[in-house]
Amino acid sequence: xxxxxxRNVWRNRRRSLINVAAMGFGLAAIMFGQSLIISxxxxxxxxxxxxITGHVxxxxxxxxxxxxxxxxxxxxxPAAKLFAEDRRIVAWGRxxxxxxxxxxxxxxxxxxICAVEPEKERILTDMSSYIKEGAYLEPDGxxxxxxxxxxxxxxxxxxxxxxxxxxAADGSMGAEAFRVVGLHETGSESFDGQIVWVPLKAMQExxxxxxxxxxxxxxxxxxxxxxxxxxxxxxxxxxxxxxxISWKAIDREIISIQAFQNGILSIVLVIVFAIVALGILNTxxxxxxxxxxxxxxxxxxxxRPRWIVRLILAESFLLGLVGAALGLAAGSALIAYFGRCGLxxxxxxxxxxxxxxxxxxxxxxxxxxxxxxxxxxxxxxxLASLPPALRAGRLKPAEALRHV
Amino acid sequence: MSSLxxxxxxxxxxxxxxxxxxxxxxxxxxxxxEFTALAGPSGxxxxxxxxxxxxxxxxxxxxxxxxxxxxxxLDAETLSDFRLRALGFVFQAYNLIPVLTAVENVExxxxxxxxxxxxxxxxxxxxxxxxxxxxxxxxxxxxLSGGQQQRVAVARAIVARPSLVLADEPTANLDSKTxxxxxxxxxxxxxxxxxxxxxxxxxxxxxxxxxxxxxxxDGRLKSDEARPR
Ligand SMILES: Nc1ncnc2c1ncn2[C@@H]1O[C@H](COP(=O)(O)OP(=O)(O)O)[C@@H](O)[C@H]1O
Ligand SMILES: [Mg+2]
Numbered sequence: 001x002x003x004x005x006x007r008n009v010w011r012n013r014r015r016s017l018i019n020v021a022a023m024g025f026g027l028a029a030i031m032f033g034q035s036l037i038i039s040x041x042x043x044x045x046x047x048x049x050x051x052i053t054g055h056v057x058x059x060x061x062x063x064x065x066x067x068x069x070x071x072x073x074x075x076x077x078p079a080a081k082l083f084a085e086d087r088r089i090v091a092w093g094r095x096x097x098x099x100x101x102x103x104x105x106x107x108x109x110x111x112x113i114c115a116v117e118p119e120k121e122r123i124l125t126d127m128s129s130y131i132k133e134g135a136y137l138e139p140d141g142x143x144x145x146x147x148x149x150x151x152x153x154x155x156x157x158x159x160x161x162x163x164x165x166x167x168a169a170d171g172s173m174g175a176e177a178f179r180v181v182g183l184h185e186t187g188s189e190s191f192d193g194q195i196v197w198v199p200l201k202a203m204q205e206x207x208x209x210x211x212x213x214x215x216x217x218x219x220x221x222x223x224x225x226x227x228x229x230x231x232x233x234x235x236x237x238x239x240x241x242x243x244x245i246s247w248k249a250i251d252r253e254i255i256s257i258q259a260f261q262n263g264i265l266s267i268v269l270v271i272v273f274a275i276v277a278l279g280i281l282n283t284x285x286x287x288x289x290x291x292x293x294x295x296x297x298x299x300x301x302x303x304r305p306r307w308i309v310r311l312i313l314a315e316s317f318l319l320g321l322v323g324a325a326l327g328l329a330a331g332s333a334l335i336a337y338f339g340r341c342g343l344x345x346x347x348x349x350x351x352x353x354x355x356x357x358x359x360x361x362x363x364x365x366x367x368x369x370x371x372x373x374x375x376x377x378x379x380x381x382x383l384a385s386l387p388p389a390l391r392a393g394r395l396k397p398a399e400a401l402r403h404v
Numbered sequence: 405m406s407s408l409x410x411x412x413x414x415x416x417x418x419x420x421x422x423x424x425x426x427x428x429x430x431x432x433x434x435x436x437x438e439f440t441a442l443a444g445p446s447g448x449x450x451x452x453x454x455x456x457x458x459x460x461x462x463x464x465x466x467x468x469x470x471x472x473x474x475x476x477x478l479d480a481e482t483l484s485d486f487r488l489r490a491l492g493f494v495f496q497a498y499n500l501i502p503v504l505t506a507v508e509n510v511e512x513x514x515x516x517x518x519x520x521x522x523x524x525x526x527x528x529x530x531x532x533x534x535x536x537x538x539x540x541x542x543x544x545x546x547x548l549s550g551g552q553q554q555r556v557a558v559a560r561a562i563v564a565r566p567s568l569v570l571a572d573e574p575t576a577n578l579d580s581k582t583x584x585x586x587x588x589x590x591x592x593x594x595x596x597x598x599x600x601x602x603x604x605x606x607x608x609x610x611x612x613x614x615x616x617x618x619x620x621x622d623g624r625l626k627s628d629e630a631r632p633r
Contacts, residue, residue, distance in 0.1 A: 001515075007503035073431050074485045300460055301513050301560065302488025398461035401495065 005314035009322075015283055022279050022325045026272040027289050027327025028334060030373045031365075033268060035335045037261045040347070040368040044254055045223065047355045049247045050126050051191065052114075053282035054217030055226040056089070056233065057250065058082075061243040061267075066250050067181055068097055068112070069214050072169075073242050076213045080235050083218050086371050088229050092218035093120030096314070100166030102146075102196055104154040111150065112195045113164060115203030124219050127197065130356065134158045134182035142202045147192030151183055158183060164198065169208040176206040186356030223247075235243070258401040269373070276323075280384040284316060288388045295392050296400025312389035313382060319382035324374050331370065338363040408469075408567055409434040409457060409602060414466030416452050416623075427451045427623040430466070434602060439594040441614035442604035449623040450604035451572050456572045457602065458491055459483045465584070470567070488516055492561030494571035494603075498553040500545040506556045507532060507541035511566045529560040534597070535589055551582035558589060561598055569593075571603035575610050587613045 009016050032136050049055050058079040059069035073079070076094055081093040096115040101108055118137035122128045127145075128136040137143050144162060156162055161177045168174035178198055186192055204210050220229050226246040233244035248255055288295075309325075339362055348359040411432040416508060417425050427449045434440060434457075442450045456459040458578060459475055468476045475486060487493075492513075500509045510591070514524035532538050536556040540563050545553050561569045575583030591613060593599045603614075611617055619626040 003508075004501070005502065011503050291498065294501060296460075297493075297501070298497070298512075299484060300458070300487060300493045300495075302484055302491075302516050302564075304484040306481065307484075307516070396461070398455045401455075401460065401499075 001311055001314055005311055006316050006318055007320050008291075008311075009023060012287065013254070015286070015331070019279055019319060020326055023276050023320070023323025023381070024326030024330055026276050027373060027377050028330035030269055030272055031327070031331030031370045032334050034366050034369040034373065035338075035363045036361070038369065039361050040345075041258050041261065041365045042364065043256075043358065043361060044257070044351060044355070045247070045251075047256055047351075047357050048251050049219075049223065051186070051356050052125060052127075053247050053250050054092075054124060054333070055220045055223055055247050056218045056230045056244060057247075058216040058233065058237070058244045059214060059242050062065075066245065068099075069295055070098065072096075072209060072212050072214045074212075076216055079216050079233070079237060079242060079244070082233050083216060086218075086229065086233065088220050088222075088225055089218045090221055091120060091123035092216060093117040093124050094199060094200055094213035095215045096207070096209075096213055097215065097219055098166045098203075100148070102154060103163045103165070104156045104160070104354065106155045107153060107181050109150065109153060113166060113203065114195055114215055115199045115200045116197060117200050121197075121378075124217060127191075129187075130184035130186045130191075131182045132185045134180070136182055137197060137199050138181075140201065141199065142176065142178045143230075144178035144196055144198050145181065145182040145184065146196040148183050148185050149189070149192040150194065150196065151180065153193070156180055157378055164196070164206065166207065168206070169170055174206045174208065176202065178202070187352050187359075188356045189261060189353045191356055202288045215346050228244070238301075243384060270375070273376060276377060277384040280381050281387065282318070283319075284312065284385040284388040286391055287315075288312070292392075292395065292400050292403040293376055295395055296397050296403065299395070299397040300401065305395070308395070309389045309393040312385055312392055316381050316385035316389075320378045327377065328370070332365065335363050336363050339365070406436050407433050408436045408438075410469045410472075411453075411457065412469070414453075414456060414463045414468060416449075416456060417464045424466075425454070425623050427463075428624055432618060432625065432628075434568070434600065437594070438600055438602070438616060439591065439599055439614055440602045440616040440618060441603065441611050442460070442620060443606065443611050444604075444620035444626070445606055445616050447626055448620040450606075452623075453620065454572045454602070454604055457568075458493060459487055482555055488513060489564070490567050492564070492566040492569040494554065494557045494561050494569065494574045496573040496576045498545070498550065498557050498577070500556055500560075502545055505542050505544055505547050506537060506548065509545070509556055510559045510563050513560065517564060527563055528559070531563040532556070534562070534593065535559045542547050548614055549582075551578055551585060554578060554582075554586055555589060558586070558593070562593060562597070566599075568600045568602065571601065573604055573606070575607065577603060580609065583607075583610065 060071040060073055061070040063071050083089055094117055100113045102111045118139050136210050137145055158180055161179050163175055165173055165175045220226055230244045231245040248396050342360040342362050345361045348357050349356040411430055414430040415425050416427040444450050456463050463476055467474050510531050511524045511528035514527055532541055535558050537555055575586055590601055594601050605611055615631045618628045
C-alpha cells in the first residue's frame with residue numbers, strides 16, 4: 001500500500017511539490033520564529049541576570065520594589081554563609097544599592113550607586129568586561145567606575161574626583177570623594193548614564209553601616225536551577241524579614257515579555273498551520289475527486305472501504321513526511337546560518353536602553369519546540385486528509401465506477 | 405454442470421433516476437465453466453445486471469446467491485472480501501491504476517489478499533503470460549495500447565483464480581480486430597483454464613463468440629439461448 005501511496009503522491013508532481021513546499025516553508029518559518037524568540041529571550045535573561053540582577057538574591061522581604069531593595073539587612077552573614085557553602089553557586093557577593101547624588105565641579109546628577117565586592121563581582125556579573133578606559137574596581141580604596149556617558153555629563157575624566165552623597169544610617173547625609181578609575185561603555189542608556197559602581201567597603205564607611213548590605217547576589221551553575229536554589233536557601237534562612245528569591249521574581253518584566261512573545265508565536269503557529277491544513281484539505285479533495293473511478297476499481301477488485309481510507313491517509317502521511325523533512329532541513333539550515341553569522345536585530349536597540357544588549361543575535365535551535373512544530377505539521381496533515389479519506393471510504397463501488 | 409450464480413426475481417430501481425425499473429424480474433442461473441454473453445441495446449440494463457451480479461451494487465428486490473450463499477445482503481467490507489476471492493472484473497474503459505506498471509496492476513488483487521511478494525509476482529507474471537504480455541510487464545499503462553491495456557485488465561481479473569470473471573462491454577473501446585483478439589483470449593481462458601466468464605456487448609459479431617447469449621430488453625429478460633459449437 002505504501003508503494004501505491006507513494007506513487008500517488010507524485011502522480012500530480014506539481015501539486016504535491018507546491019504542497020510540500022508550502023509545508024516546508026511554513027515549518028521553516030515557524031522554526032525560525034521559535035529559534036529567534038528563544039534566542040532573544042535567552043539573551044535577555046543572560047544579559048539582565050548577568051549584568052546586574054544575578055540568578056539568586058537574598059534581601060529584605062519588606063522592600064517596596066524587589067529590583068532595588070533599599071532596606072538594609074541587619075546581618076547579612078548567615079545568608080552569606082549559606083551562599084558560600086552551596087555547591088550549585090559559582091559566585092556571590094554582598095552589595096549595597098542606593099540612590100544618591102554624584103557631583104563634579106561642573107555638575108550634579110542623581111544616580112543609582114552600586115557598591116560591590118569587586119573581586120567577587122568580576123565573576124558574578126560581566127560589567128568588568130565593558131571597561132574601555134582605566135581598570136575595574138579594587139576592593140580597597142575609593143575608586144569609582146562609571147559609564148562614559150555619565151562621565152561626559154559630569155565632565156570628569158579618568159583620575160579625576162567626584163563626590164557621592166546618600167542618606168547614612170543615622171539619617172544624616174553621608175558624603176565621600178571617589179576617584180574615577182575606570183570608564184565603560186555598554187551601549188545601554190541606563191548602565192552608561194544612570195549607574196555608578198564603587199567598592200562595598202568604602203560605601204559601608206560612608207553610610208556608617210559597617211558590615212551591612214542590602215542584598216546578596218549569587219550566580220548559579222545552571223540558570224534553570226535558580227528557583228530551586230532560591231527555594232533551598234530561603235528554607236535554610238532563619239525566620240525573619242530576609243528572604244531568598246530567584247531572578248524570575250525580580251525581573252518580572254522579562255517574564256511578561258516572554259509570555260507576550262510566546263503568545264504571538266502561538267498565534268502565528270495557528271495561522272501557518274491553518275494555511276497548511278487548508279492546502280492539504282484542498283489537494284486531497286481535488287485528488288479524491290479526480291480518482292473516484294480509480295477507487296471504484298480498487299473496490300471492485302476487492303479493496304475494503306477501510307483500506308481506501310488508509311490509502312488516502314498513507315498518502316497524506318508521506319506528503320507530511322516529505323514536507324516535514326523539507327521544513328526541518330530548511331529551518332535548521334536557516335538557524336545554523338544565523339547562528340554562525342548572527343542576525344542584526346533592531347529590537348536589540350530597544351532593549352539596550354535598559355540593558356547592555358547586543359544588536360546582533362546569534363540564533364540557537366530550540367529542538368523541543370521544533371520537534372513540536374514538526375509533529376504538529378504532521379498531525380495537521382493527517383487530520384486535514386481525514387474528511388476526504390472518510391468520504392472516499394463511503395463511496396459505493398458501482399457509482400464510483402460510473403464517475404467520469 | 406453445477407450452478408455457480410443464482411439470480412432470483414431481481415429488480416433494480418435507481419433512487420435518483422426516473423422511477424421506472426432499470427431491471428425487473430430477472431431470473432438467471434450461471435453454471436461453472438460457462439462462457440456467457442449478455443446482449444441487448446444500450447440502456448437495456450446490461451451494466452446494471454453485471455453490477456448486481458458483481459456485488460458492486462445492491463438489487464432493489466430479489467436475491468443473488470453464489471453456490472447457495474446469498475450475497476446481496478452482506479455488508480460492504482464482507483462484500484469487498486468476497487469480490488477479492490471470488491470475482492474478477494474487466495471494464496469497458498480498461499481502468500488500470502495509472503501509477504502502477506502492468507505487472508504491479510496484475511498483482512494488486514494478490515497484494516490485497518496479503519500474498520507474499522515473491523509468490524504474487526510469480527502469479528502475476530504467469531497471468532501476463534496467459535494474455536501474452538510478458539514483455540510489457542514493467543510498462544506503465546499509458547505506454548500500452550488500448551488492446552494491451554485491456555489484456556492487462558484481463559490478467560488482473562484472473563490472477564487470483566476467481567470463480568467468475570465479469571466483463572462489461574470489454575471490446576467496446578477496441579477496434580474490431582483487437583476486439584476479436586481479446587475474445588480469442590477470453591475464449592481460450594475459458595476453454596483451457598476453465599474460467600467462467602460473463603460479458604456484455606451490443607455488438608452482434610462479438611455475441612457470435614459466446615456459447616450462451618442472454619438477451620435483455622428494457623430491463624427484462626427477453627431470451628436465453630445456448631449455441632453449441
Ligand atoms: N446510476 C443510475 N441512475 C439512474 N438511472 C440509471 C443509472 N444507471 C443506469 N440507469 C438507467 O438504467 C437503465 C439501464 O442502464 P444500463 O444498465 O447502464 O444499460 P446498458 O448497460 O445495457 O446500456 C437505463 O435506462 C439507464 O438510464
Ligand atoms: Mg452499459
